[in-house]
Amino acid sequence: MERLITNYYETASIILFGIGFATLLLHSNLIKKIIGMNIMDTSVMLFLIAKGYIQGNVAPIIVDEFKGVSEYVNPIPTSLMLTGIVVAVSTTALALALTIKMYEKYGTIELNEILEKGDE
Amino acid sequence: MTIIKSFPLIGVLILYLIAFIMPLIKKNSLVKFLSVISFSTCLILFITCLRYVIYNGSYFYKIGHFDAPYGIEFKIGIIECVIAVLFAFISLMVSWYSCYSIEHDIDERKIPLYYLLINILVGSLLGIVFSNDMFNVYVFIEIGNLASCGIVVVKGKKENIKAGLKYLIMSCLGSGLVLMGIAFLYSMTGHLNMTYIHESLIKSYMNYPQAIIITLGLFTVGLGVKSALFPLHTWLPDAHSSAPTSSSAILSSLVLKAYVIFLLKILYRVMGKEIIFNTPILNILLILGSLGMIMGSILAMFQKDLKRIIAYSSVAQIGYIYFAIGLGTELGVVMCIYHIIGHAVTKSALFLCSGSIIEKTCQKEITNLIGVGKEMPYTLALFFISSLSLVGIPLLPGFVSKWYLAIDSIGVNKLLLIIIILASSLLNAVYYLPISINGFFDEENSGGKIYKSKEKTIKELMPIAILVIAMFYVGINSEGIINLIKTALA
Amino acid sequence: MKDKILNTVVGNLIPFIQIFGIYVILHGHLSPGGGFAGGTIIGVSFILYRIVFGKEFSQKKLKFSVLLRFVTIGVCIYGIMKGYIFISGGNDLHFPQPPLGTPGNIMSGGFLLPLNIIVGTVVAVTMYFFYCLFEEGEI
Numbered sequence: 001m002e003r004l005i006t007n008y009y010e011t012a013s014i015i016l017f018g019i020g021f022a023t024l025l026l027h028s029n030l031i032k033k034i035i036g037m038n039i040m041d042t043s044v045m046l047f048l049i050a051k052g053y054i055q056g057n058v059a060p061i062i063v064d065e066f067k068g069v070s071e072y073v074n075p076i077p078t079s080l081m082l083t084g085i086v087v088a089v090s091t092t093a094l095a096l097a098l099t100i101k102m103y104e105k106y107g108t109i110e111l112n113e114i115l116e117k118g119d120e
Numbered sequence: 121m122t123i124i125k126s127f128p129l130i131g132v133l134i135l136y137l138i139a140f141i142m143p144l145i146k147k148n149s150l151v152k153f154l155s156v157i158s159f160s161t162c163l164i165l166f167i168t169c170l171r172y173v174i175y176n177g178s179y180f181y182k183i184g185h186f187d188a189p190y191g192i193e194f195k196i197g198i199i200e201c202v203i204a205v206l207f208a209f210i211s212l213m214v215s216w217y218s219c220y221s222i223e224h225d226i227d228e229r230k231i232p233l234y235y236l237l238i239n240i241l242v243g244s245l246l247g248i249v250f251s252n253d254m255f256n257v258y259v260f261i262e263i264g265n266l267a268s269c270g271i272v273v274v275k276g277k278k279e280n281i282k283a284g285l286k287y288l289i290m291s292c293l294g295s296g297l298v299l300m301g302i303a304f305l306y307s308m309t310g311h312l313n314m315t316y317i318h319e320s321l322i323k324s325y326m327n328y329p330q331a332i333i334i335t336l337g338l339f340t341v342g343l344g345v346k347s348a349l350f351p352l353h354t355w356l357p358d359a360h361s362s363a364p365t366s367s368s369a370i371l372s373s374l375v376l377k378a379y380v381i382f383l384l385k386i387l388y389r390v391m392g393k394e395i396i397f398n399t400p401i402l403n404i405l406l407i408l409g410s411l412g413m414i415m416g417s418i419l420a421m422f423q424k425d426l427k428r429i430i431a432y433s434s435v436a437q438i439g440y441i442y443f444a445i446g447l448g449t450e451l452g453v454v455m456c457i458y459h460i461i462g463h464a465v466t467k468s469a470l471f472l473c474s475g476s477i478i479e480k481t482c483q484k485e486i487t488n489l490i491g492v493g494k495e496m497p498y499t500l501a502l503f504f505i506s507s508l509s510l511v512g513i514p515l516l517p518g519f520v521s522k523w524y525l526a527i528d529s530i531g532v533n534k535l536l537l538i539i540i541i542l543a544s545s546l547l548n549a550v551y552y553l554p555i556s557i558n559g560f561f562d563e564e565n566s567g568g569k570i571y572k573s574k575e576k577t578i579k580e581l582m583p584i585a586i587l588v589i590a591m592f593y594v595g596i597n598s599e600g601i602i603n604l605i606k607t608a609l610a
Numbered sequence: 611m612k613d614k615i616l617n618t619v620v621g622n623l624i625p626f627i628q629i630f631g632i633y634v635i636l637h638g639h640l641s642p643g644g645g646f647a648g649g650t651i652i653g654v655s656f657i658l659y660r661i662v663f664g665k666e667f668s669q670k671k672l673k674f675s676v677l678l679r680f681v682t683i684g685v686c687i688y689g690i691m692k693g694y695i696f697i698s699g700g701n702d703l704h705f706p707q708p709p710l711g712t713p714g715n716i717m718s719g720g721f722l723l724p725l726n727i728i729v730g731t732v733v734a735v736t737m738y739f740f741y742c743l744f745e746e747g748e749i
Contacts, residue, residue, distance in 0.1 A: 017300075024289070024293070030285075033289065037289060037292055037293070040296050041292070044296055044299050047300065047303050051303065051306065051307045061641065061642065076312075077306070082646070083255075083259060084299065087259075087262040091262075091265070091288070091292050093740055094266060094269065094270075094288065095285065095289065095292075096744070097743060097744075098273060098281055098284060098285045098288065100744070101273075102281050102282065105281065114282065126697050129693075129697065130693075130697070133692075133696075136689055137686055137689045140682050140685045140686055141682065141686060143678055144679065144682050183696045184695055184696055184699040185695075185698075185699040186699070
């Protein structure tokens, strides 16, 4: 139990993942499902960025002089997550555009009503 | 001849460059011509690379000027080259067929966009197959996500958009789980390159007993959602049945397989045999695979729409592939790759045949297709031969896979599995054969129809015929292909 | 009255936003920022222009076909540069490349500078397209 509290970044990340997943499954409004998907992606990024933090070191930007390798935080997870953020944004954009098209065709964005209408 | 070493990379780059020139071109016929040229160039490049690798052995190809743990590298071996040749060949045939039939499915102004998406999709699948770096594979998976959702929704009807949105959300869930698995592996070992992760995991896996099980679970569920493992396959029938014909052929025969290849790479190149045999992951894959085989066929029997039947049969065939991985022996992995090759050729021929039948007769349900054999004899004959392969008639690749899987399950001493293989073959016959039999032999209803009235010209049936000839080649030459794959794994 | 104030203020503000965006792109290899962030800033300036001045003006100045040509040619040049450096690296042939210089100058870091500029253009144009798509239903 103490391990869960000392690694509080990872615990928060898993709780956020659970919240996002529950939002994705339980709400029937399409916009809320897309918000749930975004929360899940953000929680995975938080997990990986938190893995790069080393206690007591500073951000990896050269201000006055180069201080040697052991004074900086690990920069690799941050740069990997830049790609992840771009991917999440483009997936959200495509999903929102598809939601607009569904509203034009079906007239509603609640998933229950769409499933009933779609069987006609 | 060191320039041959760069051929895989040049192939992928050519696909992407030609993809991005397409929005500038106004004439549709030039766009189609460019797409076919790009796929045939890739096929020639990959065949030369395959011959080079058979003579000289596999090699690592570094990208840019940075060496292995700092930079990205490609690993080119025999299995990767064989699968790349398969992908290039099938996409060439499908895009040749789609030159004639794409106007019936989508709007005229969206044709350059469609070919752009197909090029990007096939390029990203080749990237997944070749790459040796975990995060590089994740980037290619995301590109493939967006492109494959694009080719489902490009046809603007209601059910396409609903199916496309469901596919997009479930795929995004899957790749989020894969990213979490990559994060776990990075935090355990500190490397992102597959060979380096393997070396440092061998030294230190005793320290992380539960973390390895969690990682394997995350990867299996994430890749299982994207490649339609049994309980996670719910997006597949809608997406594959409402998409345009050529895009459902590419989706069902190529896209699902690339993720299975990535799962094979993780199980055997990153983790290695000792770590896997301590965890129950192979038994879980075996159980889920056999459930998929039986439930896929049972659900297919209740469908009335022709394309949905073929889509559910894809779920059953992916069950075969996971079953072969789950057996755990070397022959299992060889048969998995052989079944990938056989199923890809067969399923694309089936989808193209059914697409041309639906387009010419404007009927989608099988009860309305009685007597279609009189109007389109050649197309229905090709459909019949391809469905025989899935049932398991000798001389065709389906029979060879089932035979070797049965031998392998005797070797592992689990005789119950032979009953499952036989049961799924019978169920396959129950829903495929009535389509062809009703098409050819129903005399009283087809009295009013004229012979060969709605047949397509020979020029348009050529791609399907070449695919069926390739299927015969794969089935007859099975010994050679299996020995080739065995030398790669030994 | 309100239109006049808004037009004058925004018309004088947009060039400064764009200069700041170009600064972030060009110093991408020296300080935080780079192609994505700078491209977003320039894209925001396009969207602001469209919101304030209306649809007809912005369709005259920022035509769809011209922007599409920018994007496709930009991505092709990006692909060719990447292919050049990958193939020369994989075969250990050392083809000429832009100078590596001392860290801290602008003209250092080899290929990073041209690639950042191309990424910035593509991101800006893509953001503007998405805004037009959401406002009207299609471009």
